[in-house]
Amino acid sequence: MSEALDCPSPGVPSADGEVKITVRDLDFHYGDFHALTGISCDIKARSVTAFIGPSGCGKSTFLRCLNRMNDLIPGTRVDGTVLLDGQDVYGPGVDPVDLRRRVGMIFQQPNPFPMSIYDNVAYGPRLHGVKKRSELDDIVRMSLERANLWKEVKDILDRGGLTLSGGQQQRLCIARVLAVQPDVLLMDEPCSAIDPTSVQKIEDLMAELKSSVTIIIVTHNMQQAARVSDETAFFLQEQAGEPAILVEFGRTAEIFTSPKDKRTEDYITGRFG
Amino acid sequence: MKRDAKNLTNAAALAVFWLAGLTTVVVLGAVIGYVLVNGVGEIGLEFIFTNPHGVNAEGGIWPTIVATLYVTGLAMLIVTPVAVLAAVYLAEYAVQGRLVRTIRFAADTLASVPSIVMGLFGLALFVESMGFGFSVISGALALSFLMLPIVMRTTEEAIRAVPKYIRWGSYGLGASKWQTVSRVVLPAAASRIITGIILSAGRAVGETAVVIFTMGTMINLPVLPTDPGRSMTVHLYQLAMEGINMPAAFGTALLLMAMVLAFNLSARWLLRRNRRMQG
Numbered sequence A: 001m002s003e004a005l006d007c008p009s010p011g012v013p014s015a016d017g018e019v020k021i022t023v024r025d026l027d028f029h030y031g032d033f034h035a036l037t038g039i040s041c042d043i044k045a046r047s048v049t050a051f052i053g054p055s056g057c058g059k060s061t062f063l064r065c066l067n068r069m070n071d072l073i074p075g076t077r078v079d080g081t082v083l084l085d086g087q088d089v090y091g092p093g094v095d096p097v098d099l100r101r102r103v104g105m106i107f108q109q110p111n112p113f114p115m116s117i118y119d120n121v122a123y124g125p126r127l128h129g130v131k132k133r134s135e136l137d138d139i140v141r142m143s144l145e146r147a148n149l150w151k152e153v154k155d156i157l158d159r160g161g162l163t164l165s166g167g168q169q170q171r172l173c174i175a176r177v178l179a180v181q182p183d184v185l186l187m188d189e190p191c192s193a194i195d196p197t198s199v200q201k202i203e204d205l206m207a208e209l210k211s212s213v214t215i216i217i218v219t220h221n222m223q224q225a226a227r228v229s230d231e232t233a234f235f236l237q238e239q240a241g242e243p244a245i246l247v248e249f250g251r252t253a254e255i256f257t258s259p260k261d262k263r264t265e266d267y268i269t270g271r272f273g
Numbered sequence B: 001m002k003r004d005a006k007n008l009t010n011a012a013a014l015a016v017f018w019l020a021g022l023t024t025v026v027v028l029g030a031v032i033g034y035v036l037v038n039g040v041g042e043i044g045l046e047f048i049f050t051n052p053h054g055v056n057a058e059g060g061i062w063p064t065i066v067a068t069l070y071v072t073g074l075a076m077l078i079v080t081p082v083a084v085l086a087a088v089y090l091a092e093y094a095v096q097g098r099l100v101r102t103i104r105f106a107a108d109t110l111a112s113v114p115s116i117v118m119g120l121f122g123l124a125l126f127v128e129s130m131g132f133g134f135s136v137i138s139g140a141l142a143l144s145f146l147m148l149p150i151v152m153r154t155t156e157e158a159i160r161a162v163p164k165y166i167r168w169g170s171y172g173l174g175a176s177k178w179q180t181v182s183r184v185v186l187p188a189a190a191s192r193i194i195t196g197i198i199l200s201a202g203r204a205v206g207e208t209a210v211v212i213f214t215m216g217t218m219i220n221l222p223v224l225p226t227d228p229g230r231s232m233t234v235h236l237y238q239l240a241m242e243g244i245n246m247p248a249a250f251g252t253a254l255l256l257m258a259m260v261l262a263f264n265l266s267a268r269w270l271l272r273r274n275r276r277m278q279g
C-alpha cells in the first residue's frame, strides 16, 4: 500500500509557498472498481504540478476528483478530503457547477463548441451573466491573448471554432477556460494530440499563467514534465485490478535526478531511455 | 481440383450478390424511367401553377401541391417541438430504466402502425370527435403521429452522438445541465435533427391513406388550417383509379417523386456538409 508521505496537516502552507489544494486519504471507486487509494498531497498555489505515471494508473481520474467532474459519471464514489483554499470541495453547500468555474479543465482532445471563435470564448462569461458587448469584447481579447492565440485569430473571430487547426483549437479551449477566470487549471494531456508549434506556445503560456493560476498537467512526455513543472507526482497501479497509489511527490528537479523511490526511478529512466 | 471448385463457388457467390445488388438499381431505374417517360410531357408551368378544370381534370394541379406542402409544413411545426423535447428528455434526463425502455418501445411500435390505421384513428379523433372536420389541421395532426417516432428517434440518436468531451467542456466552464443541453448539445446536434425532420417530411409528402381520411378529397385551394384539401397523392389516386386522366396522373406522380427526392437529397446534403464541418 502507499508509503506514508510527509505532508503537513491540511491547509497549512508549506515552507516554500501557499497551498492551493490539499488532498487527504482520497479513495475513488468506479462502481465496484477501486481505482485510487490513500492519495494525499498538497498542490502549491501559482505553480505547475505535473502528474506522471503509466497509462491507466488513474491520473485523469484523480484530476477529475479535484473539480468534481467525476460526479457526472454515474456510480462513482469519492472518500477522503479535498480542500480548495482550505474549503471542503465535497462539503455540503458546495455547488459543483460553481466549483468547476473556479477549477477549469482542458482535455486531451480539443473540444471547441460548434460555434464561432468569439462565441466559444464568450460562452463562459455569458453563462455567468456578462451581457454588454464591449465588456465581452474585452474578455474575449484578453483571454485569447493569454492563450497565445490572439494574433492568429483576431481577424477571423466570427469563423467557426472547428475550422481551426488542432493546436489552435486547443489554445481556443484554453482561452475559453481563462475567460471565466479560474484559480486552478487542470490540463489532461493537453499536448498529446497537437502539432509541435502549438505545443511550444502552450508551454510558453503555462509559464506566463502560473503567476496567477495554479496549474496541474497530466503528461506522458517526461521532457515536458521536466520543462514545465515545479513539482511532480508519480502515480502507479502496481497490480492489475488493484487501486493505484501516489508513489512519490516532490520537487520536479529532485524527482527527475534523485527520486527517493525505486519505482519512480525505474519509470522515469524507462521513459527517458 | 479442390482449389478450382473453391474458386468456382466463390465466383458463383459473387455473381449472385452482384445480381441481387443490381436488381435494386434496375427496379429503381424502371420505376423512375416509367414515370418519367409517361409524365414528362405533361409537366410545365401551366401544369404546376393552374387549377384543374372540367370533368376530366384538365389543366394543372396547383391546389393539390399547395395542400400537400401546407399539410406537411403544418405537421412539421407540430411534430418538431414535441419530438425534440421528448428526445431531450430520453437522452439527457430520464433515468435509463423501465420507463425509458417502454417509451422507446412505444415509439418503435408507433412507427410500425400501418398508415391506414393511423388515418382511421385521425378520422375518429380529429375529424369527428374534436370536430375539425376534413381539414388541413386534421391531416397535419394525423401525419404528425406518423412522423413523431421517426423524428424522436433520430433526434435522440443525434443528441447521443454529441461527444462527451463537448459536454464536459461546457460543464467545465460552470454550466448547468440545462445550459449545456440548450446552448451546446442541441446546436451541435441540430443538423442531424433537421435531417431527421426533413426525412420524415419526405415520408409525409408521399403519404396517402392518412390524408384521404383526414383532409378529404375536395379540390380547392386551402387557405385556413380548417379548410379541406386534396393532396397530390390523393389526386393521383383518383385520376388513375377512375381512369379520368392518365397523363395528368403520371405528371402528378413525376412531380411527387421529384419532391420526395428533393427532400431526401437536401437531407443528405445537410448531413454531408455537417460531417465536413465537424471534421
Ligand SMILES: Nc1ncnc2c1ncn2[C@@H]1O[C@H](COP(=O)(O)OP(=O)(O)OP(=O)(O)O)[C@@H](O)[C@H]1O
Pocket (backbone or CB within 6 Å): A030, A033, A035, A053, A054, A055, A056, A057, A058, A059, A060, A061, A062, A073
Ligand atoms: N468511466 C469509467 N468507468 C469505469 N472505469 C474507468 C472509467 N474511466 C477510467 N476507468 C478506469 O480507471 C482506471 C484509471 O483510468 P484513468 O483514465 O484515470 O487513467 P490514466 O492514468 O488517465 O490513463 P491514461 O494515461 O491512459 O490517460 C483505469 O483502469 C480505467 O480503466
Ligand SMILES: [Mg+2]
Pocket (backbone or CB within 6 Å): A059, A060, A061, A188
Ligand atoms: Mg488519462
